[in-house]
Amino acid sequence: MTGLAKMADQEEITLSVQGLRKVIGKREIIKGLDFELKRGEVFGFLGPNGAGKTTTIRMLVGLIKPTAGTIRICGYDLHRQFPEATGSMGCIVENPELYTYLSGWGNLQYFARMMPGINEDRMDEVVRLVGLSTRIHDKVKTYSLGMRQRLGIAQALLGRPKLLILDEPTNGLDPSGIREMREFIRYLAEHEGLTVLVSSHLLSEIQLMCDRVAIISKGSVIRVDTVDNLLSQQEKVSWRLTPLAKGELLLRELAGSAEVKGDKVLTPYNELEIGRWNQALVESGVTVTEMSRRLPSLEDLFLELTGGESID
């Protein structure tokens, strides 16, 4: 998609969540979520287990009724206009659970019968898109997890949705499968203009695949921002110095802060100053053997934002 087209599409909101709350018994599981997803973006939903990711996703797809708040999918209210709203959405919640005693094709036929206007051509199209053509007529129980995942995606795409909701899409896949899935999700967003909502507790995954991220912890969204923005604030430079102690002391003076991590010193990244710091180090007799920009993982970020709450 060209830049211009992308800009025009950014006006289109495919999912809007307002004041979403869920109370079970006396416990408030979800404490008022607000966010919006735009057309053609991959949105990451990130949080530790028990943060309320799954509950939220299940509310978004209509499996759980929210206690309060509204969910609009392509403008349709999920509660009041359920058929229209879910008609514009495709989803896989947790593992792709399908009817194992039917063939892959049988499953697609089954789903096609539940939506209007899906013919065999569309079914062929999604089968080709997920690359299952050779095995589609075998029983699903003979499929590997990766193949089931693909069939799950085929099923989700069958109704030409505008919004795709994937709960832990890379769970249980092998590294090549994870890579494939990632590329496929990027492809859907960039070339088919789909909005994709991906939840994960794997920070590296979200980092590689998403445009924007919502970080959620204990039932609230702590932060919504683009991945780039979040990362650039945390960008650091790592120095390998001899002698280490002297170098650290000097850098602390120059950069304002420095911390020793292993045999390296970390300082904030400052594009304009960094050359001068290097020069100062060399002039005072410290040898700089390595100097590299270090993009922090979302993990670091997460720990910082949630104040050390563990991921798993």
Place this chain on the structure above:
Amino acid sequence: MINLVYNEMVKITGKRRLVVVTLIIAILISLFTYAQFQQAAENRKRFGDVDWRTALEQRIAGWESRLANGSGRGDEGELEMRIAQQRYYLDRNINPSEPGAPTFVRGFVENGITLLLPLMMMIVAADLVSSEHSSGTIKVLLTRSVRRWRILLSKYLALMLSVSIIITLFGVLSTVISGLVFGFQGWDAPVLTGFTVTGGELDTSGVRSLPQWQFILMELGLAWFVSLVVATITFMLSVLVRTTAAVMGIMLACLIAGTILREMVESWETAKYLFMVNLELIDYLQDADPPIAGMSLGFSLLVLLVWGIGALIVSFVSFTRRDVY
């Protein structure tokens, strides 16, 4: 909606449920046909090739002697009633058990209605909803652009269809298999129905004679109704309980409790409002003596209907409101 029901039928047949039920029924029918054939052969060997009247007279004499020496053990009333009934047949020169496939079918439906047919319905109904929960497919099913009540209705319609198919299969298979052994004659043999009891005496004023085929159709109709109610209650359990094994267990316990309770209910009158005590509908057509005073065909039909409707309401309310985790 037709598409949704079609989908449900695809799942029922995909799981080979109807095939299993058909096989069980076919095997059981073959077994009973063989057993009855053996018994007939044995009788012929022991008593010679006697006229049915002589055989019936012998049977009545047997009951009378049991009554006389007091070995009826509390069943005196029922025995007396049965003797009076058989005498009525004898007086009108009607053979109550004309040999042939129709008689076999009549007896088989009569015996199958309390346990065998409900069990078959259980096989189909027990995992209709609960299996979607245990396999996780409930999540793909409920995220379609179809409202939940329509999904459940399609499941229920598919269940009704399956019940009808099974009852039809039951009738057809028992006719064909037993007919191959006993012959297909006897469709027009008269069957007497409408005996009542007034003041401890058999009242024959309402007795009517029906051709056997008509009686069998009535039986199958009642069997269909009983099966549908049992299937509906199983369906409700399948919605409420998420594991198929638990559904099966609860339902099995109810049905077996029913057969035991029917023997003991005379002293516990309110038990007549339990559905499992009211499954023996066919008995009302032939027998005069209800298990509990005040029970009649109409009463039992009503009790079953109320249970069925109640189960449906509970199913729909629970299914459409429940959060799915």
